[in-house]
Amino acid sequence: MKATQRRLTREVPAIRRHMVVTGLLTTATATCVVLQASLLARVLSGAVVSLMFGLAGVVVARAVLAWAQQVLAQRAAATVKAELRGRVLDHVRHLGPLQAGRERHGELATTVTRGLDALDPYFTGYLPKTVGAAVVPPLVIACLAVTDWVSAVVVVVTLPLIPVFGALVGLHTRKRTERQWALLSRLGGHFLDVVAGLPTLRAFGRARHEIGVVRRMSDDHRRATMRTLRVAFLSSLVLEWVATLSVALVAVPVGLRLLSGSVDLETALTVLLLAPEAYLPLRAAGSAFHDSAEGVAVADQVFAALDDVAPPRRTGTGAVPDVRTSDLVFDRVTVRYPDRDVPAVTGVSMEVRAGECVGLIGPSGAGKSTLLAVLLGFVEPESGRVLVGGHDLADLPVDAWREQVAWVPQKPHLFAVSVADNIRLGRPCAPIEDVVAAARAASADEFVTRLTDGYDTILGENGTGLSMGQRQRIAIARAFLRDAPILLLDEATAHLDPASEAAVAAASARLMAGRTTLVIAHRPALLDHVDRVVEVHSGRVAGRTRSTV
Numbered sequence: 001m002k003a004t005q006r007r008l009t010r011e012v013p014a015i016r017r018h019m020v021v022t023g024l025l026t027t028a029t030a031t032c033v034v035l036q037a038s039l040l041a042r043v044l045s046g047a048v049v050s051l052m053f054g055l056a057g058v059v060v061a062r063a064v065l066a067w068a069q070q071v072l073a074q075r076a077a078a079t080v081k082a083e084l085r086g087r088v089l090d091h092v093r094h095l096g097p098l099q100a101g102r103e104r105h106g107e108l109a110t111t112v113t114r115g116l117d118a119l120d121p122y123f124t125g126y127l128p129k130t131v132g133a134a135v136v137p138p139l140v141i142a143c144l145a146v147t148d149w150v151s152a153v154v155v156v157v158t159l160p161l162i163p164v165f166g167a168l169v170g171l172h173t174r175k176r177t178e179r180q181w182a183l184l185s186r187l188g189g190h191f192l193d194v195v196a197g198l199p200t201l202r203a204f205g206r207a208r209h210e211i212g213v214v215r216r217m218s219d220d221h222r223r224a225t226m227r228t229l230r231v232a233f234l235s236s237l238v239l240e241w242v243a244t245l246s247v248a249l250v251a252v253p254v255g256l257r258l259l260s261g262s263v264d265l266e267t268a269l270t271v272l273l274l275a276p277e278a279y280l281p282l283r284a285a286g287s288a289f290h291d292s293a294e295g296v297a298v299a300d301q302v303f304a305a306l307d308d309v310a311p312p313r314r315t316g317t318g319a320v321p322d323v324r325t326s327d328l329v330f331d332r333v334t335v336r337y338p339d340r341d342v343p344a345v346t347g348v349s350m351e352v353r354a355g356e357c358v359g360l361i362g363p364s365g366a367g368k369s370t371l372l373a374v375l376l377g378f379v380e381p382e383s384g385r386v387l388v389g390g391h392d393l394a395d396l397p398v399d400a401w402r403e404q405v406a407w408v409p410q411k412p413h414l415f416a417v418s419v420a421d422n423i424r425l426g427r428p429c430a431p432i433e434d435v436v437a438a439a440r441a442a443s444a445d446e447f448v449t450r451l452t453d454g455y456d457t458i459l460g461e462n463g464t465g466l467s468m469g470q471r472q473r474i475a476i477a478r479a480f481l482r483d484a485p486i487l488l489l490d491e492a493t494a495h496l497d498p499a500s501e502a503a504v505a506a507a508s509a510r511l512m513a514g515r516t517t518l519v520i521a522h523r524p525a526l527l528d529h530v531d532r533v534v535e536v537h538s539g540r541v542a543g544r545t546r547s548t549v
């Protein structure tokens with residue numbers, strides 16, 4: 001936990017700024033505490049009634065400082081959460097689609113959303129109270145030493161009891177809080193998975209069983225939370241008890257000395273008013289520790305996610321050649337996915353000439369999609385290279401390169417935005433006329449205009465509300481609109497009915513004209529339009545490639 005806190009402070013500049021501001025405000029508050037106690041003692045002992053105004057001023061100043069501290073702490077919490085969320089999203093973006101796809105989305109989503117909100121108590125409670133615990137007691141003790149050194153000695157001796165008891169309880173609760181948080185994030189991930197797969201679970205009669213699993217996980221989480229809360233309540237009780245006892249150890253002797261006349265009323269009152277202020281910040285920091293523990297456990301998970309896989313470094317800075325006139329050459333390309341013993345493709349060498357349309361065929365799992373993934377920069381070859389007009393693809397800036405490519409994947413992802421914006425994915429500023437033209441070319445216009453709001457219809461998550469074939473046609477419309485010189489189609493007609501398939505194949509043929517194209521297809525509808533067919537078997541280019549023209 002300490003390591004996570006240190007890393008938070010080290011890596012997030014907003015925390016360091018927050019701690020400096022908190023330190024200044026706490027010092028001002030501590031001064032007010034001492035002033036308030038001594039003024040109140042003098043007023044109560046009847047010395048100077050005019051000091052009432054000064055006392056009122058100090059009380060108001062203390063309230064303003066407390067308010068400012070809260071506001072600034074809320075702001076700091078919001079800044080830090082935004083920064084950590086941004087860093088995680090950035091990290092996922094840099095991982096690339098294939099590695100990001102291996103992350104446990106549900107758990108990550110819980111951590112980044114609801115999870116990071118648990119940092120609020122850390123910033124608004126624990127941090128200011130810890131700073132208070134470091135600043136206020138020494139100042140109070142110094143004041144007590146000047147007023148009544150005997151009481152100061154009692155406070156110095158008893159004060160360490162609070163952090164000692166707090167640390168003992170903290171050691172006990174740390175594991176519990178971490179377990180509680182792990183259970184919650186697992187529950188979030190599993191819940192997301194079950195909801196997404198509910199139709200499949202229903203069809204296989206497993207819905208009831210999975211709902212039972214979610215219920216059991218919720219129960220585990222509830223029990224873990226109750227155990228953590230029990231310890232938190234008990235520890236607050238213990239700290240409260242130690243603090244009260246310590247104050248009594250100061251108060252009783254002072255009371256007796258007051259009766260015997262060895263201290264005057266003003267000194268006794270100052271000691272009685274100041275002594276609790278020495279214990280209060282430590283007690284408050286001890287209680288706030290429990291509220292903050294969950295936030296620190298979440299920060300731990302965020303750092304674990306950030307450290308999980310080092311983002312692949314694409315160092316390419318070269319200028320992208322004119323791809324309209326550049327050949328694509330796979331030169332003995334071997335790709336191995338992480339955690340896989342066998343390469344997905346081995347020593348693949350082939351050439352796609354500028355403007356040529358090559359069809360890739362081969363059994364499922366042969367490595368066809370992997371070859372497209374290499375071209376898209378989603379995976380990097382373990383050995384070998386891809387040349388674009390003689391330039392190594394690894395030397396080109398990946399974003400600039402992808403701008404030259406339109407991709408229709410096997411399972412296109414549609415976003416929960418309007419149909420028009422889904423088609424605009426590759427050209428966000430395209431006017432609606434171009435969107436409609438692209439949809440027409442992809443045989444999508446007909447069904448889109450029948451939707452309630454036409455092109456403005458907001459789709460459900462991942463295109464819920466559209467058939468697979470319709471989703472595929474939206475993805476093809478995207479490629480039309482993108483109008484990129486290189487086209488990669490992955491079984492683009494797999495989900496279309498024969499009539500649409502023929503229409504899309506004809507439209508694809510128009511789109512392919514003059515573009516360098518790699519098409520993964522088995523159906524004659526698409527293969528009829530390619531210049532050459534390359535067969536892939538078990539990750540290798542099979543001996544024969546045939547020409548269709």
Ligand SMILES: Nc1ncnc2c1ncn2[C@@H]1O[C@H](COP(=O)(O)OP(=O)(O)OP(=O)(O)O)[C@@H](O)[C@H]1O
Pocket residue numbers: 098337338340344362363364365366367368369370371410
């Ligand atoms: N992200 C991944 N992580 C690990 N292994 C993968 C990944 N994607 C593909 N593979 C493996 O790589 C091999 C080639 O898969 P690929 O998807 O390239 O085949 P394909 O010919 O496109 O198959 P299909 O026609 O079924 O789409 C397979 O053995 C597959 O299990």
